[in-house]
Amino acid sequence: MGRDQGDGLVAIAGRIGVVTSVALNLAVFAFYLRGAGDKEAGKKVKKAAAVAPSSGKPPVCADSIINLDHGDPTMFEAFWRGPMGERATVVIPGWQTMSYFSDVGNLCWFLEPGLEREVRRLHRLVGNAAAEGYHVLVGTGSMQLFQAALYALAPPGGAAAPISIVSPAPFYSSYPAVTDFLKSGLYRWAGDANAFEGDEYIELVCSPSNPDGGIREAVLKSKSGKAIHDLAYYWPQYTPITHMLAHDIMLFTVSKCTGHAGTRIGWALVKDREVAQKMNKYLELNTIGVSKDSQLRAAKILETVADGYERQPAGATGDASLLFHYAQRQMMQRWRALRAAVTASGIFSLPDEVAGFCTFAKDTVTANPAFAWLRCDKEGVDDLEGFLREHKIITRSGTRFGADPKVVRVSMVDTDEAFSIFVDRLAAMK
Amino acid sequence: MGRDQGDGLVAIAGRIGVVTSVALNLAVFAFYLRGAGDKEAGKKVKKAAAVAPSSGKPPVCADSIINLDHGDPTMFEAFWRGPMGERATVVIPGWQTMSYFSDVGNLCWFLEPGLEREVRRLHRLVGNAAAEGYHVLVGTGSMQLFQAALYALAPPGGAAAPISIVSPAPFYSSYPAVTDFLKSGLYRWAGDANAFEGDEYIELVCSPSNPDGGIREAVLKSKSGKAIHDLAYYWPQYTPITHMLAHDIMLFTVSKCTGHAGTRIGWALVKDREVAQKMNKYLELNTIGVSKDSQLRAAKILETVADGYERQPAGATGDASLLFHYAQRQMMQRWRALRAAVTASGIFSLPDEVAGFCTFAKDTVTANPAFAWLRCDKEGVDDLEGFLREHKIITRSGTRFGADPKVVRVSMVDTDEAFSIFVDRLAAMK
Numbered sequence: 001m002g003r004d005q006g007d008g009l010v011a012i013a014g015r016i017g018v019v020t021s022v023a024l025n026l027a028v029f030a031f032y033l034r035g036a037g038d039k040e041a042g043k044k045v046k047k048a049a050a051v052a053p054s055s056g057k058p059p060v061c062a063d064s065i066i067n068l069d070h071g072d073p074t075m076f077e078a079f080w081r082g083p084m085g086e087r088a089t090v091v092i093p094g095w096q097t098m099s100y101f102s103d104v105g106n107l108c109w110f111l112e113p114g115l116e117r118e119v120r121r122l123h124r125l126v127g128n129a130a131a132e133g134y135h136v137l138v139g140t141g142s143m144q145l146f147q148a149a150l151y152a153l154a155p156p157g158g159a160a161a162p163i164s165i166v167s168p169a170p171f172y173s174s175y176p177a178v179t180d181f182l183k184s185g186l187y188r189w190a191g192d193a194n195a196f197e198g199d200e201y202i203e204l205v206c207s208p209s210n211p212d213g214g215i216r217e218a219v220l221k222s223k224s225g226k227a228i229h230d231l232a233y234y235w236p237q238y239t240p241i242t243h244m245l246a247h248d249i250m251l252f253t254v255s256k257c258t259g260h261a262g263t264r265i266g267w268a269l270v271k272d273r274e275v276a277q278k279m280n281k282y283l284e285l286n287t288i289g290v291s292k293d294s295q296l297r298a299a300k301i302l303e304t305v306a307d308g309y310e311r312q313p314a315g316a317t318g319d320a321s322l323l324f325h326y327a328q329r330q331m332m333q334r335w336r337a338l339r340a341a342v343t344a345s346g347i348f349s350l351p352d353e354v355a356g357f358c359t360f361a362k363d364t365v366t367a368n369p370a371f372a373w374l375r376c377d378k379e380g381v382d383d384l385e386g387f388l389r390e391h392k393i394i395t396r397s398g399t400r401f402g403a404d405p406k407v408v409r410v411s412m413v414d415t416d417e418a419f420s421i422f423v424d425r426l427a428a429m430k
Numbered sequence: 431m432g433r434d435q436g437d438g439l440v441a442i443a444g445r446i447g448v449v450t451s452v453a454l455n456l457a458v459f460a461f462y463l464r465g466a467g468d469k470e471a472g473k474k475v476k477k478a479a480a481v482a483p484s485s486g487k488p489p490v491c492a493d494s495i496i497n498l499d500h501g502d503p504t505m506f507e508a509f510w511r512g513p514m515g516e517r518a519t520v521v522i523p524g525w526q527t528m529s530y531f532s533d534v535g536n537l538c539w540f541l542e543p544g545l546e547r548e549v550r551r552l553h554r555l556v557g558n559a560a561a562e563g564y565h566v567l568v569g570t571g572s573m574q575l576f577q578a579a580l581y582a583l584a585p586p587g588g589a590a591a592p593i594s595i596v597s598p599a600p601f602y603s604s605y606p607a608v609t610d611f612l613k614s615g616l617y618r619w620a621g622d623a624n625a626f627e628g629d630e631y632i633e634l635v636c637s638p639s640n641p642d643g644g645i646r647e648a649v650l651k652s653k654s655g656k657a658i659h660d661l662a663y664y665w666p667q668y669t670p671i672t673h674m675l676a677h678d679i680m681l682f683t684v685s686k687c688t689g690h691a692g693t694r695i696g697w698a699l700v701k702d703r704e705v706a707q708k709m710n711k712y713l714e715l716n717t718i719g720v721s722k723d724s725q726l727r728a729a730k731i732l733e734t735v736a737d738g739y740e741r742q743p744a745g746a747t748g749d750a751s752l753l754f755h756y757a758q759r760q761m762m763q764r765w766r767a768l769r770a771a772v773t774a775s776g777i778f779s780l781p782d783e784v785a786g787f788c789t790f791a792k793d794t795v796t797a798n799p800a801f802a803w804l805r806c807d808k809e810g811v812d813d814l815e816g817f818l819r820e821h822k823i824i825t826r827s828g829t830r831f832g833a834d835p836k837v838v839r840v841s842m843v844d845t846d847e848a849f850s851i852f853v854d855r856l857a858a859m860k
Contacts, residue, residue, distance in 0.1 A: 057529060057531050057534055058534070070530060072529050072530050072531065073528065074528055074529050076528065077525050077528050080523075080524040080525035080528070081524075081525045084524065085523060085524035085525050086523070086524065087524070088523070088524030089521060089522065089523045089524055090521070090522050090723075091519060091520070091521050092519065092520050092522075092727060093510075093515055093516070093518070093519045094510040094511075094514065094515035094516065094517070094518030094519055094731065094734065095507050095510035095511045095515050097692040097693075098503065098504055098506065098507050098510070098689050098690050098691060098692055099487060099502050099504050099691060099692055100500060100502050100685075100691045100692060101487050101502065102692075104487055104488070140570050140694075140717040140720070140721065141717055141718050143716075143717065143718055144716065144717050147716070151611070151612065174715075177715060178715050178716075181581070181712075181715045182581065182612050182614040182615075182616060183614055183615030183616055184612040184613055184614055184615070185612075185613030185614070185615060186612060186613055255530075259528050260528050261528060261529060261530045262527040262528055262529055262530060262532075262719075262721075262722035262723075263527075263721060263722065263723055264717060264718070264719060264720065264721045264722070265721075282611075285604075285607060285608050285611050286573075286574065286577070286608075286716070287570040287571055287573065287574050287694060287717070288571050288573055288694070289692075289694060290570070290694065290721075291570065291692075291693060291694045291695075291720075291721035291723065291724040292692035292693065292694070292724075293520075293692070293693055293721065293723040293724040293726075293727045294721040294722075294723040294724055296723075297522060297723045301524065304524065
């Protein structure tokens with residue numbers, strides 16, 4: 001792949017760099033793959049069309065663009081191609097689950113009973129969150145549930161001003177974009193929680209934190225303030241499970257738990273019945289419920305994970321039947337490789353490694369966040385995202401997270417091939 | 431089922447009658463099933479739990495509450511339990527479609543290529559809409575795409591005032607609720623298009639019309655106005671296909687086409703690339719794409735429908751392999767039964783029957799709308815929804831559609847059992 005295309009990519013990146021979008025870098029990536037109108041376009045399109053059936057992304061090789069912008073959890077595919085994969089297969093006949101309804105007796109009437117059962121079972125197994133006494137809601141990914149929670153917690157319309165939505169910086173880059181894109185009169189992004197003054201707010205608490213992996217608690221303490229706990233990464237592969245959390249609203253997603261991002265299934269544990277009802281109303285109005293096919297599949301996947309621990313399936317040796325142990329080992333190896341590359345390079349730094357006693361692993365383990373919060377202090381590198389892009393590594397700039405441009409967020413959960421090329425390139429940068 | 435419970439239901443209905451919700455009547459229904467705290471509660475819960483795996487709704491018997499509020503298309507289940515059903519089975523192994531991405535080279539990067547192919551193929555087969563030269567977008571049902579279209583067509587933020595969203599009355603009851611629930615600064619519900627004055631608007635054109643089945647065209651003609659065509663019911667079982675439509679934005683859903691509401695898959699055909707990109711951005715921000723499992727299933731279902739016409743599958747006789755012919759025959763029989771019941775009763779009326787030459791059926795056929803727009807002119811019946819509710823028939827009041835309370839919308843696509851009990855009860859009302 002020639003130097004011209006590298007330049008082209010940078011130019012494109014600069015051109016659309018002013019747009020804020022969840023998929024900003026994806027757009028760049030796709031635009032680039034489509035050839036951006038240059039002579040190579042035809043070849044590029046053909047290459048992009050030759051996608052693996054499970055990911056839609058073309059395979060990478062040593063000189064490929066490596067896209068680590070999204071936390072696309074394809075690293076877990078290897079586990080599901082192992083002995084547990086077949087157990088997680090779903091078969092859906094043509095006549096099944098045609099109705100809008102899953103259980104008219106449930107507050108969340110479109111929630112498949114099997115999914116609710118497996119969600120509760122998984123939390124009992126892992127011990128990361130209290131599910132008993134909570135309402136379970138299903139969403140099209142946890143970001144839809146995040147919006148449902150904003151809708152439910154915001155004072156009803158007619159209030160003088162939209163309520164302020166805050167999160168301590170660095171905060172997940174989607175929070176401001178998703179909060180504000182419809183210019184709702186109910187709520188409005190108000191930035192860094194640490195800089196917020198006032199008593200009326202909704203604080204978004206992402207723990208472990210996307211982007212930096214830190215364990216967070218609400219920083220604001222007003223009695224009238226409210227909190228939404230985004231616990232997408234509170235699973236044993238990413239961090240020691242130190243407490244069974246029991247917050248008012250807790251959000252999870254199969255995407256980060258098992259790696260099935262494409263199923264778009266998240267769930268919320270909600271303590272208060274009225275809040276759960278209002279969140280459910282959001283889900284009704286926004287999408288009239290949630291894909292049943294994905295719910296059936298997510299239920300099967302979670303069942304397989306729990307069975308791996310509780311029923312010792314035949315034919316699986318080592319940690320091949322133990323998703324969290326397998327994934328924790330993989331993540332640990334990746335973090336070791338990344339720290340070695342950072343040391344070899346000498347121009348980067350990472351947050352300090354932290355460890356704690358994990359009640360699930362029953363051992364002291366290190367945290368292995370799903371993202372690396374990578375900083376570069378080399379003189380002349382004022383825009384780390386742009387610098388890495390020149391090396392054909394696509395990451396997300398700290399500026400998107402309320403931080404500075406000398407830091408980027410890098411996905412740690414992409415394929416082995418992509419990750420390996422990334423650390424090799426990183427180690428070689430001086 | 432005792433008279434007390436009947437009274438209880440009416441009382442509950444009255445109590446929550448002030449709330450506006452897509453699932454208003456569902457809430458009543460579910461609340462009732464849960465027993466509303468009375469002595470029968472235990473029994474009711476058990477009954478509700480014994481749901482059919484495919485619908486989540488309890489079976490009905492002669493004295494059941496019949497819920498025809500939603501257009502829950504369960505009537506098509508019988509077709510999919512026939513010889514074509516097995517062909518439509520999907521098998522999804524544990525490792526498949528884990529990534530967020532389906533095709534990074536496509537504007538709609540989360541659209542499964544197989545679904546796009548089958549959508550285009552189906553439109554070629556049916557001839558109801560031009561797909562060539564259009565972008566295909568997938569949504570979590572067509573209502574998510576409706577919101578995406580509002581977002582894409584509204585002037586970008588910073589404009590003086592939200593753009594007016596209008597639709598000629600009677601309009602689909604979800605339009606105002608879905609347009610306004612987040613109090614967006616981009617757009618605002620402005621009611622009946624026929625009463626609208628001004629040049630800046632987005633008109634929602636639902637054809638055939640939900641609720642009344644009429645064929646509609648945009649009523650407003652300003653050059654600067656925009657239109658969204660909601661064609662959920664423009665399929666041969668509901669109405670003769672008289673034209674291949676080619677509007678700027680056309681919305682469809684598998685829910686009404688094949689009966690698979692639970693898959694939550696809709697699609698949009700969009701002429702303009704920039705509009706398609708902006709709609710896609712909505713889908714990224716709202717739900718980071720759309721369930722791949724449901725997309726794979728929808729692709730398989732649409733493939734099976736087209737194969738039924740184009741590949742004459744073995745083992746299927748009559749119209750058992752021809753979804754639209756089968757469904758058209760069923761709908762025609764239901765409409766005959768309904769018109770007979772209305773005649774027998776003497777207190778109701780329906781819109782006149784209309785017919786036209788269907789280019790798909792190559793014959794003159796009557797329209798058989800998915801909803802009956804039922805009017806009652808009996809003296810003393812000022813609230814038809816309430817009147818029918820006393821007869822344990824749940825419908826949706828005309829007031830929700832910008833019409834009067836002497837009319838209701840009744841689903842014509844529920845199960846055979848529910849429909850049959852409904853017409854029997856209706857015929858007996860004097």
